[in-house]
Amino acid sequence: GQQLNQSPQSMFIQEGEDVSMNCTSSSIFNTWLWYKQDPGEGPVLLIALYKAGELTSNGRLTAQFGITRKDSFLNISASIPSDVGIYFCAGPSNNAGNMLTFGGGTRLMVKP
Amino acid sequence: KAGVTQTPRYLIKTRGQQVTLSCSPISGHRSVSWYQQTPGQGLQFLFEYFSETQRNKGNFPGRFSGRQFSNSRSEMNVSTLELGDSALYLCASSLTVNEKLFFGSGTQLSVL
Numbered sequence: 001g002q003q004l005n006q007s008p009q010s011m012f013i014q015e016g017e018d019v020s021m022n023c024t025s026s027s028i029f030n031t032w033l034w035y036k037q038d039p040g041e042g043p044v045l046l047i048a049l050y051k052a053g054e055l056t057s058n059g060r061l062t063a064q065f066g067i068t069r070k071d072s073f074l075n076i077s078a079s080i081p082s083d084v085g086i087y088f089c090a091g092p093s094n095n096a097g098n099m100l101t102f103g104g105g106t107r108l109m110v111k112p
Numbered sequence: 113k114a115g116v117t118q119t120p121r122y123l124i125k126t127r128g129q130q131v132t133l134s135c136s137p138i139s140g141h142r143s144v145s146w147y148q149q150t151p152g153q154g155l156q157f158l159f160e161y162f163s164e165t166q167r168n169k170g171n172f173p174g175r176f177s178g179r180q181f182s183n184s185r186s187e188m189n190v191s192t193l194e195l196g197d198s199a200l201y202l203c204a205s206s207l208t209v210n211e212k213l214f215f216g217s218g219t220q221l222s223v224l
Contacts, residue, residue, distance in 0.1 A: 042116070042202050042215030043155075093157065098145045098206060098213055099168040102155035 002027050006089055006103030013079055014111050021106040022073040023089030032065050032072040033090040033100070043088060047074070081110050114139065116205050116216035124222045130191040133219045137184050137205030144186040145213065146178060149200040158201075161186055162209055190221075198223045 006023045013019060023032070031050055035043035047058050049065035049072060056063055062075045076083055089103040117136040125131050137144050146158040157170040161180035178188040184205075190197055200220050204213040 041217050042204070044215070045212055048212065088155065090155075092210075098143060098160050098204070098209055098211075099157050099170070100145075100147075100155075100213070101157070104154050 002029075002091070002093055002101045004089055004091065004101055004103035006106055008106055009104065010107040010109070012109045012111065015079060015081060017079055019076040019079055019083070019108060020073060021087060021108075022071060023103050024071045025091070026070070028069040029091035030069070031092055032063070034061075034063050034072070034074045035088045035090060035102075037086045037088065037105075039085070046087075076108075079108075079110050081112055084108060084110050116203055116214055118201075118203050118216040118219050120219060121217070122220045122222075124224060125193050126224050127193055127195060129193050130189065131193060131221060132187055132189050133201055133203075133221070135186045135188075135203030135205075135216060137186070137203075138214055141205035141207055141214075142184050143206045143209050143211070144180055144184065145204045145206075146186070146188050147202045147204065147215075148172075149202060149218070150198070155202070158188065160209075167209065193223045195223050197221065 004025050034047045037043040047063040052069050054065040060077045086105045086107050088105045090100045093099045093101045119134045143162045145160040149155045159178045160168040164180045175191045180186045200218045202218045204215045206213050
């Protein structure tokens with residue numbers, strides 16, 4: 001089945017630094033989604049990308065849909081302590097509705 | 113507007129027992145999806161329901177089943193529990209299929 005490889009697995013950064021994480025797949029996705037999960041909570045959608053090459057921002061977050069449709073990256077600028085959490089990329093499995101394939105996640109830790 | 117509500121929040125069962133988890137979607141949402149989250153396998157799709165009909169099913173054994181009621185509320189059942197079923201079970205709802213997913217906080221199931 002489809003798999004999403006997310007890297008890095010974890011990051012420990014200083015407050016104020018910029019962060020970059022990415023997601024790659026061996027198969028094409030028509031939609032790329034980025035979620036954040038706080039401890040004890042379900043994932044929350046941060047950014048949705050629907051077109052190859054699309055670059056979308058949400059506050060300090062910026063995500064891009066790769067031209068090949070097999071990759072995506074998420075950048076966080078000027079990190080703050082509340083950015084701590086696990087970030088997941090996801091895409092519709094076999095491009096079918098709400099049946100999402102998730103990456104393994106990037107655990108972000110921010111040192112004040 | 114209330115979010116996705118999952119009950120119970122925590123559950124402890126023993127091997128061989130069965131369990132039923134409940135999910136109330138956001139008011140007006142007609143699609144409900146279930147996901148299993150474990151440290152080893154990450155987030156994996158279980159099933160998706162829309163208008164009381166199962167639309168998609170993930171690669172899980174027949175011990176995992178679900179249903180959706182006419183008011184869009186959903187339940188999932190796991191019979192003959194195994195230790196490996198210990199996981200966070202997440203429910204997500206959306207207005208219809210192919211729409212943004214909103215996740216609940218999950219039910220943490222521990223099988224002893």
